[in-house]
Amino acid sequence: MGQKRVALVAAGITKFGKRKATFRDLIAEAGKATFDSNKNISPKDVKAFIISTVYPERSAFQGHPAPLAAEWCGVRPTEFHERVENQCGSGTSAIRTAYAAIMSGLTDLVMVVGVEKVMVPSHKEIFLNAMAGSDREWESCFGVTPPPLFAMVAQAHMQKFGTTEEQLALVSVKNHNHSKTNPYAHHQKGATLEQVMTSRLIAAPLKLFDCSTNTDGAAGVIVALEERAKSLTDKPVYILGTAQINDGYPWVAYPKDWSTWPSLRFAAQKAYEMAGIGPKDVDVAEVHDCFTISEIIEYEELGFCKKGEGGRFVEDGQSDYGGEVVVNPSGGLIACGHPFGATGVRQAWEAYIQLRDEAGTRQVKGAEIFLGHNLSGLGEHHILIYGRS
Amino acid sequence: MKEKTTEDYIIDPDVYICDPVPQQTPDQNMVYPFYDHLRDNRLTTTRCKDCGHITWPPKIVCTECMSDQLEWEDFPPTGKIYAFTVQVGGVPPGFQAPLVYALIDFDNDLRIISPLIDTDPDDVHVGDEVVLKVVEAPRDRVLFFFKLKK
Ligand SMILES: CC(C)(COP(=O)(O)OP(=O)(O)OC[C@H]1O[C@@H](n2cnc3c(N)ncnc32)[C@H](O)[C@@H]1OP(=O)(O)O)[C@@H](O)C(=O)NCCC(=O)NCCS
Ligand SMILES: [Zn+2]
Numbered sequence: 001m002g003q004k005r006v007a008l009v010a011a012g013i014t015k016f017g018k019r020k021a022t023f024r025d026l027i028a029e030a031g032k033a034t035f036d037s038n039k040n041i042s043p044k045d046v047k048a049f050i051i052s053t054v055y056p057e058r059s060a061f062q063g064h065p066a067p068l069a070a071e072w073c074g075v076r077p078t079e080f081h082e083r084v085e086n087q088c089g090s091g092t093s094a095i096r097t098a099y100a101a102i103m104s105g106l107t108d109l110v111m112v113v114g115v116e117k118v119m120v121p122s123h124k125e126i127f128l129n130a131m132a133g134s135d136r137e138w139e140s141c142f143g144v145t146p147p148p149l150f151a152m153v154a155q156a157h158m159q160k161f162g163t164t165e166e167q168l169a170l171v172s173v174k175n176h177n178h179s180k181t182n183p184y185a186h187h188q189k190g191a192t193l194e195q196v197m198t199s200r201l202i203a204a205p206l207k208l209f210d211c212s213t214n215t216d217g218a219a220g221v222i223v224a225l226e227e228r229a230k231s232l233t234d235k236p237v238y239i240l241g242t243a244q245i246n247d248g249y250p251w252v253a254y255p256k257d258w259s260t261w262p263s264l265r266f267a268a269q270k271a272y273e274m275a276g277i278g279p280k281d282v283d284v285a286e287v288h289d290c291f292t293i294s295e296i297i298e299y300e301e302l303g304f305c306k307k308g309e310g311g312r313f314v315e316d317g318q319s320d321y322g323g324e325v326v327v328n329p330s331g332g333l334i335a336c337g338h339p340f341g342a343t344g345v346r347q348a349w350e351a352y353i354q355l356r357d358e359a360g361t362r363q364v365k366g367a368e369i370f371l372g373h374n375l376s377g378l379g380e381h382h383i384l385i386y387g388r389s
Numbered sequence: 390m391k392e393k394t395t396e397d398y399i400i401d402p403d404v405y406i407c408d409p410v411p412q413q414t415p416d417q418n419m420v421y422p423f424y425d426h427l428r429d430n431r432l433t434t435t436r437c438k439d440c441g442h443i444t445w446p447p448k449i450v451c452t453e454c455m456s457d458q459l460e461w462e463d464f465p466p467t468g469k470i471y472a473f474t475v476q477v478g479g480v481p482p483g484f485q486a487p488l489v490y491a492l493i494d495f496d497n498d499l500r501i502i503s504p505l506i507d508t509d510p511d512d513v514h515v516g517d518e519v520v521l522k523v524v525e526a527p528r529d530r531v532l533f534f535f536k537l538k539k
Contacts, residue, residue: 124481140409141526141532155472202476253444256471258471
């Protein structure tokens with residue numbers, strides 16, 4: 001018998017946006033979409049369930065979300081159920097947890113739903129909730145949220161490597177234009193360089209269009225042991241490699257040079273080794289563009305280009321169709337929006353449709369290898385690599 | 390309409406869930422001496438008496454050797470700005486734009502993030518020196534802000 005392998009066998013998603021829906025409405029909708037994607041699986045077949053969600057306690061005043069979510073998806077788990085929370089990287093963490101549960105033999109099939117209810121009636125409360133993931137006693141007490149933190153990352157990268165505001169903007173232009181073909185994205189209108197460059201300032205040098213959008217949304221996948229997977233679909237999407245790392249907490253405990261993320265480089269190397277591939281083998285990637293600068297640094301640390309050349313990489317079209325690797329064909333966090341607990345699962349949904357040639361007009365032709373990446377801090381990264389075989 | 394503040398979000402004075410300012414008294418917090426020092430205009434943190442390890446923020450157990458024998462030590466009086474930004478959008482309730490956030494490096498090899506106050510955003514540069522500015526917070530609490538060194 002060969003080594004155990006795990007694969008995606010179903011994937012579904014809700015419309016991302018300012019939804020007229022509750023936390024549990026979003027879960028039910030993602031559950032239905034997931035089961036609709038594979039008629040060989042019904043909720044009664046699912047004995048293990050994981051919910052990925054960051055702050056339902058704040059946005060819906062709802063704790064204990066795993067049994068609630070399972071019930072709203074028609075699942076009564078008898079083998080494994082759990083909530084996974086790792087801030088913005090929760091979705092990828094949840095799929096890794098499902099992978100671990102299957103590899104350990106506790107179960108052979110897990111449903112993972114990622115969800116976040118972000119848009120609450122009081123708009124400013126969204127920014128208050130955004131403070132909850134940082135260190136409340138030593139950082140959030142000053143109102144610190146991701147935009148100023150990543151603005152300082154951008155300052156550091158621009159200072160050290162000469163990256164320009166236009167190069168940052170080009171990431172947004174690319175991702176907005178990609179999302180024109182994604183009916184589930186929050187934004188689907190595309191964007192021009194001028195639109196991005198003249199959008200309102202948030203935290204210098206980041207402007208509105210440099211930032212991922214606050215949004216509601218949910219996504220679901222089902223993962224299964226290879227033998228089971230093959231009985232459920234003729235095109236399983238295999239998990240080939242994965243890695244996770246956290247190098248410090250809170251923000252000021254990360255390594256001092258914020259333009260360089262050695263922990264991402266380390267984790268990527270590990271995931272590539274596990275998958276038996278290198279960065280050049282990646283055909284399509286969904287990476288964590290919480291801000292435009294993040295995607296530029298991720299090109300570098302994931303090994304798609306040399307350190308410091310991320311700005312030029314996007315400028316040269318190397319992260320777009322026809323380039324070295326298509327990055328964020330869905331539109332990424334910037335255009336899809338970023339419902340924290342759902343994002344990593346949305347990336348897995350993109351892997352599922354890309355590696356089964358079901359991505360329609362945004363299909364990356366002949367894609368064999370897909371890389372998904374989430375971050376929850378400058379030193380905190382979560383990676384999953386998927387393949388067709 | 391008056392801007393809402395974090396205080397307005399506190400439905401009941403006994404509910405502190407939306408109040409981001411830490412609890413600073415001995416009945417709530419084991420690093421309360423930090424805040425006592427802060428009230429005396431001293432910025433301090435903990436150093437391990439057993440292995441010499443120093444961290445920011447302060448701890449009650451040394452993360453290097455697990456000793457609980459820690460002592461308080463003052464920060465150098467000035468820090469240097471590694472990076473900064475001026476935030477004008479996405480500002481949480483209870484905070485007023487523009488907010489000048491800076492990453493501040495000290496000679497003890499520690500870094501702090503804090504807003505600069507009493508500071509014109511146009512006057513700030515990478516490498517500038519800053520000094521502590523203690524600010525009062527609601528209900529007898531204090532926070533450590535910084536300002537440009539004149
Ligand atoms: C940047 C930010 C502060 C802007 O928030 P805001 O001032 O409340 O602005 P809004 O979200 O209301 O956006 C204003 C409008 O611009 C649109 N918009 C926002 N971001 C956009 C983008 N990147 N591209 C295109 N349009 C955008 C919105 O849809 C909205 O349009 P509408 O009024 O028609 O609905 C907020 O989006 C933010 O905090 N983003 C980062 C989230 C984050 O930190 N995530 C975690 C990352 S680790
Ligand atoms: Zn020690």
